[in-house]
Amino acid sequence: MKQKDIKVLVVDDEVAFANTLAQRLRMRDMEVGTAYDGEQALSKLNKEAPDVIILDLKMPGMHGMDVLQEIKAGYPEIQVILLTGHGTDRDGEEARRLGGFDFLNKPADIDHLECKIRKAFQEKLKRTV
């Protein structure tokens, strides 16, 4: 299986961050889309159907947790990695409880993040098989 097959959606209200991260991940052979708030992200799920979503918590409009809940309700196979600068222990627990794959703090090491994405992808494959 080619690595290019991993489809990632980066959801973050910080446009610069979302775009740059998307670009870097593309350079690591991933197919990456961006969304700048929760609603936009949810609306993209239909057409693009990513394998892994990188999700910020604190965003204008929908909160990351609500987005996570919606994703898990509609697309339980999609793996969500929360990446936030506002994280607390409690958020981490909450995310895991809601079915998030992992919970990382900004700024995150790109290699560490890549590794997590690949692991999440493996997990998704496992589930869908």
Added chain:
Amino acid sequence: MSEHNEQQEEKNNKTRIYKFLRVLFHPRDFLGILSEDRYKSLKIRIVLLDAVLSLLPLFIVVTISYFWFQQILKDDFKNQLKWELENTKQSIEFFLEERLSILRFITSTYTYEQLSDQRTLFDIFTKFKREFPGLADIGVIDANGIQRTYSGPYRLAGADYSNQTWFNEIVVRSSNLSDVFMGFRKIPHFAIAVKREVPDKGTFWILRATIDMKILQKYASAVNIREDDDVFIINREGVLQTPSRFHGNVLEQYKENFSFREDNISIKEAGQSEGTCDICGYAPIKNSPWVLVAVIRSSPYAKIPNIFRNELLFITIISIFFSIAVTIALVQTVVNRIKKADQAREVAIAETEHASKMASIGRLAAGVAHEINNPLAIINEKAGLMKDILEGSRDLQQKREKFLSLIGGIFDSVNRCRTVTHRLLGFSRRMDISHDTIDINDALNEVIGFLEKEIIYRNIRLDLDLRKDIPKVVTDKGQVQQVFLNIINNAIDAVQEKGLIKISSYSKDEHFVRVSIKDNGSGIPRDKLKHIFEPFYTTKGKGTGLGLSISYGIVQRLGGSIHVESEINKGTNFFVDIPIRSETV
């Protein structure tokens, strides 16, 4: 307007009164003396108040009973005196009555003619005198006041009594008792005379006996008296009939004011002399011109029996002693309780303050960290992208090295920022709280091993007291070790060359294992002690000031607690309580 002023005035007065009361009851507050002295002064005030409240009634009762007892004694003494005077008075009255009866008997038995015979009279005189001592002489006096016959030690036959008062009186009455007088013989004596009417001749004659005054004196001195007292007889005019100790001799005037009732014995408290009150008793003797007088100056009633006084004193002293002892003990207990309660309250307030401060600092730190994290994330990604591009491209070969080094610098600063913000939030291994079953002693030994070189290099004596019997705990080994590392590091910094660090571990109770890290360094001043767990607070002049705040956060998250005791120049002791079963909060 004026009403308003009045109100203001009233208010001012109230404030003044309140202030005054405050000063009265809390003088220490006023003087600005606080802490230990406050309790001491509270103790003293309560003891004094209580002593006054409990001892005042005691003193009142004792005083009243003392005077009451004295009054009883006085009354009792008066009654006794009255009784004695009564007795003596009756004896004297009986004595006089008796003499009078005898004379009457003689006058009715013998005729004037018989008694005119010297031998018969002498016979009677001798017999009379034998039976009743004190008789001086006896004589028969005719209606003209001439003594016809006389029997006695003097030559008084033919003496003329017609001018004397007693003779004039007896003409009217049937008998007469004279005052004491010196008479012809210059010896104090008194006379009893009985008149005998001779109805058929229309005339009368008188039998008169003189009796030595000493006999009266004998009766008077029968009254039981003491050294300073005086008992004597006066006539109604106050002329002394018997000699007295302090009020003059026979026939002198009794100088004190006196008054009495004819029918009864009067007991009076007379003039004050030398601090004590004289008690005077007057007993008028019936059918005579005399009054029996007793002047009691010794005031024996004033001398309350020593036993009573000693007992009273003893009981009073015992009572005072007990009441003060009990009061002091009671006050000691109460004030100590108050003190403990105050201290507990102060500690509680301090802890609450500390906890809320920590919480708000935590919130602030979290806010700061969040704000830093987002731009950091962007820097991170930008720099990362530059690096990615440079690594992927061969075109910028010349600038490559420079770029890479610059980017490396960016990374370094990102790392530094990250370290600070992550540590600030206690994030370092936030997601990875593991639940290892560990031996606290092993964890400690590993940390000590890590610091051993430093300890040896600085010549610090390390004293280990790790109890083998402590239970294994389920906790995050790495985090616990970080806490130990921070605290032991601080201890090493705190002690001098050749200082002492003592590390001990033991079971605190069934839920916690306690690790105590004690140094003999300079100690932490009280005002600084409350800040040491705050982030960025440092006294060392080096370091970030995060070590203890991170340790605090870690231990709290592991469900344990950390506290510190410190004394200036004696050292500091940190206590870390680790729950045997750690739960992530």
